[in-house]
Amino acid sequence: MASIPLTDINSPLSADQARRVQQALADLDDAQRQWLSGYLAGLNAQAAESPVATQVPAASTMLTVLYGSQTGNAEGVAELAAERAGAKGFEVELLSMADCGKKRLKAAERLLVVVSTQGDGDPPDTALEFHELMMGRKAPKLEGLKFAVLGLGDASYEHFCQTGKEFDARLAELGGERIRARVDCDVDYEDTAERWIDEVLAVLEDDLAAPATQSASISGAVAPQQAGSQYSKKNPYLAEVLTVQPLNGRGSDKQTLHLELSLEDSGLEYLPGDAVGVVPQNDPAHIDELIETLKLDAESPLDEGRVLRDALLTDFEVTTLTRPFLQQWAEWSQAPELRRLLGEDARDELRDWLQGRQIIDVIEQFPVDGIDAAQFATALRKLPPRLYSIASSQLALPDEVHLTVAVVRYETHGRARNGVTTTYLADRVAPGDRVPIYIDHNKHFKLPDDDDAPLIMIGPGTGVAPFRAFLQEREERGASGDNWLFFGDRHFRSDFLYQAEWLKWRQQGLLNRLDVAFSRDQAEKVYVQDRLREQAETLYAWLEAGAYVYVCGDAERMAPDVHRALHDVIREQGGHGEAGADDYLRRLQQEGRYQRDVY
Known part of the structure; x- marks a missing residue:
């Protein structure tokens, strides 16, 4: 059979390339053509194995991690997400909402949003302008964007994680594709946030053309610093109490304390503007009253070898009311009044009703028969540490940290109420005792580098x-x-x-x-x-x-x-x-x- 002449019409070659290949082939015998065929096949195989030689464009690995943070918690979660994404091969841009305008948002292909809520459902200070952009008429269309949102907040507030909810809804309205349902984190957010990061990255990994052999770059991220101390929120330092001194004078209707704690040999470091997290214990008298009201045995076993009273003292929030607790109690009690208060039409009434009430008030007003210790524990959130602004400079006092604490005591609905941590420090801590603490760094409340600045x-x-x-x-x-x-x-x-x-x-x-x-x-x-x-x-x-x-x-x-x-x-x-x-x-x-x- 006669061979078909090679041209630019029946091949991907140009006319000149086709002519030269045709001339070269015409000078070869059958053995030479067979060898050339094998040689070309080998070149093709080598090119397929080499990512540099391939002509197929690689899939984009860009991922933007955007955060809005008031005290640094959301920023810390965003940094962790950026680090883990980089380890999986993504090219990560870590970006504060303060630095994100319309152009940068529109250029994003994959977007992870981590944002806190403060006050009455407001965005963090650093996110105000970005929030205004997103909620306004100038917000960009975001078709093709893949996104997921993590909100940080406090479930005891009415507008829990409101800013995260608003961003999540708005990104979808603007055409973005939600790759995972929004997650709202309560004050004990770390474990939930880590699960969210892993789940979202597992979904996004399908976008990568191939597993990465090394971490991709992370732009905008601060390189992890060498840890100066082994102590943290999960492993607090037992700081010796040096001084507990009243700050109010005679006749004051307030109780404010100045506490000095030793950091000697702890390795803990802080800057002015940071806070100390105090890991408290609940009031033993309140725990006993709670157990009696529930008609439970204080020694009822829970998981991991714990018993009810010990767990309620150190592990669970037993005062502050949250909507999740109320919803669980309404389900157990089937109390019509509680169910009505939780309805959408009674939001204002619920807000007023909650004022000054705690968990024990709900248990008394809407009793539940037959609940056991393990069930009750599942309705509670973990006891969160309380943060106190540091009142000392480590440059001036290298081995100490000072706190200023307003002790909370008041009466509502016929019952005396006490602040969990403030009365722990005021009533059950004395010089020589040890208090579990850690340093909570606040990157957004810092002295200027310029010592000449007013x-x-x-x-x-x-x-x-x-x-x-x-x-x-x-x-x-x-x-x-x-x-x-x-x-x-x-x-x-x-x-x-x-x-x-x-x-x-x-x-x-x-x-x-x-x-x-x-x-x-x-x-x-x-x-x-x-x-x-x-x-x-x-x-x-x-x-x-x-x-x-x-x-x-x-x-x-x-x-x-x-x-x-x-x-x-x-x-x-x-x-x-x-x-x-x-x-x-x-x-x-x-x-x-x-x-x-x-x-």
Whole structure:
């Protein structure tokens, strides 16, 4: 059979290539052609084995891990997700919502979102602008995007993980493909977050063309640091109590304590702005009352060799009410009133009903017969550590960490109530005892690197704690920047926390300005936000000179009131208008010059 001439029509070759191949073949005999056929087959096989030689474009391995974090928890989860994704062969971009605009979001192919919720369902400060973009008309279309969302929050709040819920719904509305149902994490989030990471990456691994032989790069991630201590949230350090000192004077209706704990030989390190996590124990008297109300045996066995009373003392949250607990109790009790309160039409009524009530109130009002110890334990969440802003500088006190603790005691619905951790520290801890602690690092509440930068610190009540640490640190560093403190509490004579230290620093010139507001020393209450307005002209001049603003304390009332006062000062003194003042504050946040540690 005559061979068909090779051309650019019947081959993938160009006309010139086809002509030259045809000429070369014409000069070969049968044996030479057979050898050439084998040679070409060998080249093809070698090319198939070599990823460099293949002409098939490799599948993209890009993965964006986006986080919005107030205290650093969401950022920590995002870093862990980025690390594990990189180990599986993804090329990871780790990105704060503060740095993510429309263009970068639209370019993402696969997106993991980790975001916390604060206050009354609000996004973290660093995520405010991104949240505004996503929820507004300028949000980009995201067809082809694969995404998954993890929310961090506290189930005792009405708007639990609200920001995560909003991002999850909006990403789907914009055309994204949800690869896993959203997961909402309560305060004990670590195990749930790790499972979410592993499950999401297992789904996304199908996108990879082949298993990676080494970790892909992670852009935007901080390289893991060598651990300086073996102690952590899961393995707390037993710190010796050195001092427990009352801070309030005679006649105060508050109890505030100054605690000093030893860190000697622990390897624990911290910076001003960080917090100490205290792993508490529940009140034994409350546990006994709870067991009696449930009609259970304190020695009832649970798993891992534990008995009920010991587990309730150290392992479970037994006071704070959460919606999951109420839903479980409603199922067991079948109480019509509780079921009605949990309905969508009774959300406002439920919010009011929950005020001042705890788990024992629900058990008494809606009794359940026949529940056993193991069942009850399944309805409880783990006892979370409580975080306290550090009130000392490790540069000034290398082997110590100091805390400022407001002891919580009150009465509601005919029953005395106690703060779990604060009364543990106040009533059952003395010098020489040991308290389990760990350091909770807060990357978003830190002193500026520039020691010449002025600081404006706003901290009523125990919110003043980190500013004691700030001034100790600046004193040790010999910082030249000016410092201005706004402090508030109830009464000058009894509630001026750390008064002697502030006045000493004021006299020495380290503390350049000190404005105080004692709300109940006059007929009309005065708060720190009122002092901000009184000092509007000077305050704005400091802002224009590059001052950093720090706010620490109550998230529900104080922080919004202070934010509004700052907004008004900027609007009035700078002539910016409402929108201009909003932009000014947003720019301060983006530059790290407006930082909040609120709770």
